Amino acid sequence: EAAVTQSPRSKVAVTGGKVTLSCHQTNNHDYMYWYRQDTGHGLRLIHYSYVADSTEKGDIPDGYKASRPSQENFSLILELASLSQTAVYFCASSEQGYAEQFFGPGTRLTVL
Amino acid sequence: GEQVEQLPSILRVQEGSSASINCSYEDSASNYFPWYKQEPGENPKLIIDIRSNMERKQIQELIVLLDKKAKRFSLHITDTQPGDSAMYFCAAREGGSAKLIFGEGTKLTVSS
Numbered sequence: 001e002a003a004v005t006q007s008p009r010s011k012v013a014v015t016g017g018k019v020t021l022s023c024h025q026t027n028n029h030d031y032m033y034w035y036r037q038d039t040g041h042g043l044r045l046i047h048y049s050y051v052a053d054s055t056e057k058g059d060i061p062d063g064y065k066a067s068r069p070s071q072e073n074f075s076l077i078l079e080l081a082s083l084s085q086t087a088v089y090f091c092a093s094s095e096q097g098y099a100e101q102f103f104g105p106g107t108r109l110t111v112l
Numbered sequence: 113g114e115q116v117e118q119l120p121s122i123l124r125v126q127e128g129s130s131a132s133i134n135c136s137y138e139d140s141a142s143n144y145f146p147w148y149k150q151e152p153g154e155n156p157k158l159i160i161d162i163r164s165n166m167e168r169k170q171i172q173e174l175i176v177l178l179d180k181k182a183k184r185f186s187l188h189i190t191d192t193q194p195g196d197s198a199m200y201f202c203a204a205r206e207g208g209s210a211k212l213i214f215g216e217g218t219k220l221t222v223s224s
Contacts, residue, residue, distance in 0.1 A: 105154075
């Protein structure tokens with residue numbers, strides 16, 4: 001079965017600090033995604049990648065950077081964390097862009 | 113870009129009855145429509161999907177209908193059980209893209 005793991009599972013950060021969220025998949029999938037979910041709402045795409053060393057902007061990329069150093073790893077970086085970035089962040093992977101996306105367990109980020 | 117509207121936001125049904133969730137989209141080029149179920153504190157999990165070359169798909173008690181002309185698709189859960197209580201999200205994949213656009217979700221509660 002597909003395996004997507006995220007670390008940390010929860011984090012408290014200070015406003016203006018740097019935050020790095022990590023995602024690792026063992027599915028041998030080409031595509032990886034980062035979404036954020038605000039309480040009681042749907043998922044919004046931040047960044048995605050279809051090959052190592054390349055990333056693409058999603059629908060809400062402002063304030064976030066992404067890094068895909070290898071097929072297995074995809075990171076989300078908040079250079080200057082803000083209160084409005086408090087949310088749950090989900091990583092996902094898919095074999096192709098048109099295929100089922102498998103989600104990781106999520107990272108709950110609280111910015112104070 | 114693509115927009116997906118999902119209704120209702122809250123749905124309460126009695127055990128054994130049917131539940132229906134409706135979604136609409138804007139981009140006529142959208143060609144893939146998955147449905148995800150998310151339980152509290154968990155990640156979204158794919159429960160059923162439909163592609164644009166189909167009008168109806170059924171997996172056990174789940175039925176998905178797609179009306180491309182009206183740009184609408186819907187999920188119907190027959191013979192609901194308390195275990196069906198969860199958040200449900202529809203999504204649409206932008207044509208020619210790997211991006212999934214999610215609806216805001218429906219909180220389904222099945223009471224016994």
